[in-house]
Amino acid sequence: MPLEPRLSASHEAPFGPPYVEVAELGTFGSMALLAMLQAGADPGFYHLRRLTGRGGRLAPHVDLRQRIVLALLETGVLIPAGPRRLRLDATLADSDWDRMDLEEADWAVRWSDTTRGSLALTLKGYLDELTPTPRNLEILLDAWFALAKAECLAFGAYALSSHRLDPAIAMTAEPSLGPILAQRSIGQGCALMWWAAKNVASSFLRHGGQPGLAEREIERTLASALDRDVRSGSTIPTFHRHHTQPVSTFAGAFLLASRLGESYWTSPIGMGPLEHARHAEHTS
Numbered sequence: 001m002p003l004e005p006r007l008s009a010s011h012e013a014p015f016g017p018p019y020v021e022v023a024e025l026g027t028f029g030s031m032a033l034l035a036m037l038q039a040g041a042d043p044g045f046y047h048l049r050r051l052t053g054r055g056g057r058l059a060p061h062v063d064l065r066q067r068i069v070l071a072l073l074e075t076g077v078l079i080p081a082g083p084r085r086l087r088l089d090a091t092l093a094d095s096d097w098d099r100m101d102l103e104e105a106d107w108a109v110r111w112s113d114t115t116r117g118s119l120a121l122t123l124k125g126y127l128d129e130l131t132p133t134p135r136n137l138e139i140l141l142d143a144w145f146a147l148a149k150a151e152c153l154a155f156g157a158y159a160l161s162s163h164r165l166d167p168a169i170a171m172t173a174e175p176s177l178g179p180i181l182a183q184r185s186i187g188q189g190c191a192l193m194w195w196a197a198k199n200v201a202s203s204f205l206r207h208g209g210q211p212g213l214a215e216r217e218i219e220r221t222l223a224s225a226l227d228r229d230v231r232s233g234s235t236i237p238t239f240h241r242h243h244t245q246p247v248s249t250f251a252g253a254f255l256l257a258s259r260l261g262e263s264y265w266t267s268p269i270g271m272g273p274l275e276h277a278r279h280a281e282h283t284s
Contacts, residue, residue, distance in 0.1 A: 019077055020112040022126045027139045031257055032068045033077060034123040035250035045119045047081060051103040059250045061150035068250060069102045081108035127257040132278035137271060140258050144269050147251055148181045149174065152189040158244055159197035165214065169200065172215040176222045181269045187238035194239065196221040238266060
């Protein structure tokens with residue numbers, strides 16, 4: 001994670017001084033903090049409301065939301081607050097802890113009061129003026145992959161729910177999405193997830209709920225659809241963003257930093273579109 005931790009795993013270690021400069025957070029940290037503020041901060045940017053029931057506003061899928069919160073916790077820019085305060089040192093050290101607790105907690109923002117009032121504007125300015133260095137582009141590429149997987153998994157969960165199936169089955173597709181999204185866009189990945197959910201529903205009607213059937217059908221659908229697309233030269237259609245899946249605040253922060261625009265949804269995930277978008281903007 002491209003952030004410098006400001007707290008130790010020991011509860012005896014004191015917190016360092018509050019952050020003053022956005023540049024200390026780096027690219028991912030700035031996107032993460034801006035997204036958290038926009039997802040639900042008080043007017044003075046002192047506290048963040050818990051994500052319970054509205055996590056999709058921050059990021060499309062729970063795994064990405066946890067990554068965002070954990071990254072900010074590990075730097076110390078966020079600390080647990082309120083009556084449901086978490087013991088961060090014990091929680092992160094416990095292999096059995098429930099990460100869903102991250103969406104059940106309130107957070108306080110550790111930032112210098114001298115610059116706190118302009119924090120959101122400063123974060124936006126930092127991301128808007130981001131220099132397309134190789135390291136920054138690498139971080140943006142990693143964030144794009146994470147967002148793309150989250151978008152597809154969230155849409156897959158919705159598609160399964162529309163067929164009255166367990167939305168958690170969508171996670172079966174996670175290992176396959178990396179190679180798919182390196183060749184196809186988020187919109188095409190969502191189309192594949194829709195077909196997979198439809199095929200799972202059809203298999204359930206034909207064969208009943210046999211153990212492992214749904215998982216095997218999702219894997220088979222994704223593999224065969226991509227293979228057929230490559231062999232025949234046909235094109236997987238691009239699904240538009242569904243109304244149940246609005247643009248998240250983290251996606252908005254990423255779009256500000258990357259300048260991808262529509263390419264975020266319609267281009268295969270790779271360094272080429274990022275270099276073109278950010279270098280074109282930086283040299284214009």
